[in-house]
Amino acid sequence: MPAALPSSRTGRDRAVDSMLADSAGDAAFATTLAKGLLVLEAFGAGSSVLGNTDIAARTGIPRPTVARLTHTLTELGYLSFDRGLAKYRLGVRALRMAHPLLADMPFRQAARPLMQDLAASVRGTVSIGLLDGSAVVYVETARSGDVGSHVPDIGMPITVVATAMGRAAAAILPPTEAARFDAQLAADDAEQWSRFGENYLAGIAQCADRGFCTCLGEYMPAIHAVAAPLHYAANSGRAFAINCGIPAFRLQPGQLEAEIGPRIAALAASIRALINEAEPEISRRPAPAAEAR
Structure with a gap:
């Protein structure tokens, strides 16, 4: 099994860097605005307080x-300055930007009780994620008391290539987008693709064949996860998936595939029934190289 992902800049960060470079000759592209947004994105879990030097290094x-x-961002309220540390934090105004997006996903409220029931039953976490470039971002989450080292929260991004939820979300992209999306994943982070690309493609095949895919500690060694495609909103191009993560020591051999996988797929179907969404189609990819030979 490949080693766990290191703590480093995400593929999403690299995609933004590439976008800035590619847009250098675009007269309509507001480079200063793009850089300001990149400064805001530099703040993340474990990096809630940053100085200018820290931000420069990250971006x-x-x-x-x-x-x-x-x-400028401090004057506008999107950052606040900590005089004691001489560093910046995200300002409250930045939080306002998330509410309209979350409010545009009312199915989260319908799904939450069902998610909580499964989380309590398996003593793990159950979360919904939204595809965002080479990341998938948590938009809803439920958990039991002690879930181990990984505690998902709304707004937290994780990589697509090395996670079950990322693979399940990518599986329901329209066929016209799927090949381009996979090629972009490989280009944004060639090292990560070389380590996890075959597993990514195999996960999408699992979704097509079984309705769910598994990830056995690739993203975090202590956490094993299973995920199912949830739904694809054609008008907005939003792809959603739902996952269940459980500390590995709580699982019996084969339990993830035989029990938890079918349960997460059934949960996805129940949520779709509540919100009158059809089962999404899976965009099958070519078989991974190792299987094609």
Whole structure:
């Protein structure tokens, strides 16, 4: 099994860097705005307080430019300055931006009680994720008391390539998008694709054949997960998946595939029935190279 992912910049970060470079000659592209948003995205779990030097290192934006951006964002309320630490935190105004997006997903409220029941039953976490480039972002989560080292929260991004939820969400992209999406994943992070690409493609095949896919500690060694496609909103291009993560020591051999997988697929079907969504179609990919030979 491949080693767990290191703690580093995500594929989403690299995609943004590439976008800035590719847009250098686009007169309609607001580069300063893009850099300001990149400064806001530099803040994440475990990095709630950052100085200008920290932000410059994380984003690749020169420190003098970062200083101007953080000053402007502070004046607007999207950052706040901690005088004791001489560093910045996200401001409350930044939180306002999330509410309209979450409010546009009312199915979360209908799904939450069902998610909580399964989480309590298996003593793990059950979460819904939304595909966002080479990341999938939690938009709802439920958990039992002690879920181990990984505690999902709304707004938290995880990689697509090395997670069950990412693979399940990518599985329901329209066929016209799927090949381009996979190629972009490989281009954004060639090292990660070389380590997990075959497992990613195999996970999509699992979704097609069984309605769910598994991930046995690839993202976090202590957590084994299973995920199912939830639904694809054609009008907005949003792909949702639902997963269940359980500390590995709580699982019996084969339990994830034989019991938890069918339960997460059934939960996805129940949520779709509540919100009158059809079962999404799986975009089958070519077989991984190892299977094709």
